[in-house]
Amino acid sequence: MKYFLLTLISLVFVSCQSKFPEKEFVGNSSESLCNQDSVMVDFPKKFNGKILLVSFIFTNCPDICPLTTHNLQLIQQKVKEEKIGNVSLAAISFDPERDSPSVLKKFAEVRNLNLSNYNLFSGKRENIKSLMETFHIVAIANDTTFTEDGDPVYFFTHTDRITLVDQDLNIRKSYRGSEINLEEIISDIKNLRD
Amino acid sequence: MLYFLSFLFFFFQTEGKISVENQWIRNAGKGMNTAFFADVKNISSKTDTLFKVASSLAKLVQIHETYEENGMMGMREVGNLEIKSGQTLQLKPRSYHVMLIGLKKDLKEDQIGEVTLFFKHAGAVKVKAKVKNMIK
Helix, strand or coil: CHHHHHHHHHHHHHHHHHHCCCCEECHHHCEEEEECCCCEEEECHHHCCCEEEEEEECCCCCCHHHHHHHHHHHHHHHHHHCCCCCEEEEEEECCCCCCCHHHHHHHHHHCCCCCCCEEEEECCHHHHHHHHHHCCCCEEECCCEECCCCCEECCEEEECEEEEECCCCEEEEEEECCCCCHHHHHHHHHHHHC | CHHHHHHHHHHEEEECCEEEEEEEEECECCCCCEEEEEEEEECCCCCEEEEEEECCCEEEEEEEEEEEECCEEEEEECCCEEECCCCEEEECCCCEEEEEEEECCCECCCCEEEEEEEECCCEEEEEEEEEECCCC
């Protein structure tokens, strides 16, 4: 009986621990960002007290980043359906020279993004670089080619990730951004809320 | 009847020895980049090769692939894509796709766009595709 109880307690302990393998405070490295409506936000401090899902994207990406922003949209819809409050979503551009607030606004409009708790952010290069280091994101610009009109064309090789941040500004878990298990993320959000 | 024929046209386009099904273009704004996706089946008795793509929707059109390397996602232009007899080339998200670079106008959901695929044997295959947000 004693061994059974010890095993049971161990299992419960291990199970609780493995829900969120990460706990990394990111509140000390907050930076000023500008959202799609040109509103300045101290990120991530502004979201203290909320459950936050963060991804890093560039709007000229034709494949991976639209999948990621769409997946954030799916999470947003599911959260709403299940009446889970206090959740925010953010997509930060690592291509701020091209992704001005008006470009981000257009990106959201074409995709019918609900911006009630979903922000797209741009900002100064150095602020975004600092946040990318905090969130362990890498984006490397590829060689530039040109269209017949002389417009430069370049893409990025980049980290494909959505990061879950808890109400105390700790990174708790990371997921692939372009391919998600929606049920897993919703379950994790519920666990953070409880 | 006209609607029925249009439906067939959009969902199963066959030209010569190539059939194109499930084609769609991801929505995006003017000046941005997006991609065309489809199942391209070689219904001829010999191997064919997709070697060029074109569209008036964008300033530059290329065959690309999305790849994963060391946990990072990237994209690169690819040259020829061979399709063996009876096989299907899937142009799909996170894989091969036709890149539409520098869109000349907004592509919003339910609009129709045209892309031409050039094959060594089947020649030019024009494909009309619906603009979608994502495959639901």
